[in-house]
Amino acid sequence: MTHKTWPRPSTVEFAREARRTPGYSLFDWLHGYVYARWPYLYIGVATGEHPLARALGPLVRWLARLFPPGADDGSERVTFADTYHGKVVPLDAATQLVTVDEEIRLTDLEQVIPYARARDIVLQHPDHIAVLECPCRAARPEPCQPLDVCLLVGEPFASFVVEHHPRRSRWITPEEAVDILRAEHERGHVHHAFFKDAMLGRFYAICNCCACCCGAMQAHRHGTPMLASSGYVSRVDAERCVGCGTCADLCQFSALSMEDGTAVLDAAACMGCGVCVSQCAYEAISLMRDPARGEPLEISELQHRSTAAIVA
Numbered sequence: 001m002t003h004k005t006w007p008r009p010s011t012v013e014f015a016r017e018a019r020r021t022p023g024y025s026l027f028d029w030l031h032g033y034v035y036a037r038w039p040y041l042y043i044g045v046a047t048g049e050h051p052l053a054r055a056l057g058p059l060v061r062w063l064a065r066l067f068p069p070g071a072d073d074g075s076e077r078v079t080f081a082d083t084y085h086g087k088v089v090p091l092d093a094a095t096q097l098v099t100v101d102e103e104i105r106l107t108d109l110e111q112v113i114p115y116a117r118a119r120d121i122v123l124q125h126p127d128h129i130a131v132l133e134c135p136c137r138a139a140r141p142e143p144c145q146p147l148d149v150c151l152l153v154g155e156p157f158a159s160f161v162v163e164h165h166p167r168r169s170r171w172i173t174p175e176e177a178v179d180i181l182r183a184e185h186e187r188g189h190v191h192h193a194f195f196k197d198a199m200l201g202r203f204y205a206i207c208n209c210c211a212c213c214c215g216a217m218q219a220h221r222h223g224t225p226m227l228a229s230s231g232y233v234s235r236v237d238a239e240r241c242v243g244c245g246t247c248a249d250l251c252q253f254s255a256l257s258m259e260d261g262t263a264v265l266d267a268a269a270c271m272g273c274g275v276c277v278s279q280c281a282y283e284a285i286s287l288m289r290d291p292a293r294g295e296p297l298e299i300s301e302l303q304h305r306s307t308a309a310i311v312a
Contacts, residue, residue, distance in 0.1 A: 010160040017124075017156050021200050032198035036160050043135035047215040081226045082116040086192030086207065086216055087297045088230040090274035090287065091181060094191035094206055096299045098153060098177035100126040106302055111295040114228055118195040120202035121299065123154045129177050130158040132169040137213045149184055149208040151177050157204045184208035188250040190273040192216065192227065193297055211252040231296035232272030232287040236263045240284035247276040247285060 007015075011033070018029045035042050089097070104123040113119035132150040137143035152158045152169075161169050172180075181191060187210075194205045194216075211217050216226045234255070243261035255269035256276060263284065272293065276285045289296075 008163050010156060010163040013156045014160055017200060024200060028198050028201075032196070032200070035196070035198055036157070037164055039132075039135040039165075040138055043215055044139040047136065047139055047218070079116075079224075081219075081224050083118060083197040084195075085113075085115055085118065085226045085228065086194045086209075087113055087228045088271045088273050089191045089193050089206070089297050090230055090232065090272070091185045091191065091278070093230070093296060093298050094181050094193070095178050097193060097203075097206060097297075098129060098151060098181065099174045100299060102126070104299065104303055106306055109295075109297075109302070112231075112297050112302070113195060114294055115195070118197045118199075118201045120195075121302070122200070122202050125155045125158075126153060127174055128155050128158040129153055129172050129174060130162045130169050131172050131177070131180060132161050132165060134207065134213070136207075136209070136215045139215075140213050144187075144189075144210045144213050149180060149189075151180065151206040151208075153177075153203070153205060157199065181206070181208065185275065185278065188252070188275050188279065190217075190252050190271075190275060209252070211254075217252065227271060229270075229290075229293035230272035230274070231289060231291075231293050232274070233267055233270050233290045233293065234265055234272065234274075234276055235286050235288050236265050237284045237286070238262050240282050242282055242284075244281075246279055246281070250275055250279050 014033070014036075015029065018024050018032070100123055103126065104121060106121040109119050109121065130152045131148050132152060133147040134143075134150045137145075137147050137149075148168075148170075151172075152161045158171075162171060184191070185208075189208045189210050192207045192209055192214075193203055194207055195201075195203050207214070207216075209217055211221070220227045236256075241262050243258060243263070245258050245263075247263050248256040248258050252273065252275065253269050253271050255266045255271070257264050257266070272287060272290070274287050277287055
């Protein structure tokens with residue numbers, strides 16, 4: 001079978017999985033196909049960086065009005081952020097997502113993923129992981145490096161990306177995925193588990209994001225609530241803080257600043273990513289659970305709860 005075979009095997013499998021997904025429409029599938037097949041055009045237009053953004057922008061807005069989220073199934077209309085969003089996950093939680101050793105089906109995780117749609121975790125062949133050059137970084141004139149930091153986890157997503165983007169993606173092992181996560185964490189970048197209605201309404205990727213390149217972070221900063229808190233919030237120990245400013249320089253959410261030689265936290269802006277905790281050489285910052293910010297996306301704990309509920 002050659003690359004000229006059409007439709008490609010991964011496209012067929014994506015269509016099969018779509019038919020098995022309740023409430024997933026033909027328009028959803030077409031949307032998902034376009035998004036996964038041409039992610040650089042899709043993201044480039046969305047961020048306004050692609051040369052075609054001005055020409056395609058009106059068409060995209062017209063389609064959004066013609067097919068508003070929820071309109072096809074009679075449900076209440078939801079916002080764009082409900083259909084395409086990320087959950088902040090600290091390094092340990094991100095590592096769990098790429099080292100799962102069994103298939104998982106966790107649905108309707110409202111307390112973890114506080115959006116109206118796209119909040120399931122269905123991991124099929126979770127050891128099938130691909131790394132893709134980040135569409136957000138690739139769209140920027142002077143992107144952060146390296147580019148290959150977007151992790152597609154499980155099927156049918158990983159195979160689709162590798163088959164359709166052989167020059168910009170590759171298969172990696174779970175161990176290599178952990179290495180990428182750790183390296184990005186050391187660079188001060190944030191891990192986001194991404195969900196999208198058109199991607200079968202579930203988790204499909206972990207992106208390692210920086211505020212200067214990430215379209216979702218920029219949209220969130222400008223009032224489109226595309227990101228959910230990790231469920232944690234940072235806490236500064238003023239007695240340990242020496243005022244070096246490292247945390248404020250690295251914070252991707254601008255939640256830390258320096259006042260009178262001490263780090264000060266804007267708790268409302270903090271998303272609980274944990275970058276500041278590991279980067280503080282004086283152990284002056286820690287992460288604390290905040291129930292008001294929802295449940296953490298910690299796959300091992302969620303799976304344990306699910307198993308316990310079934311047994312009970």
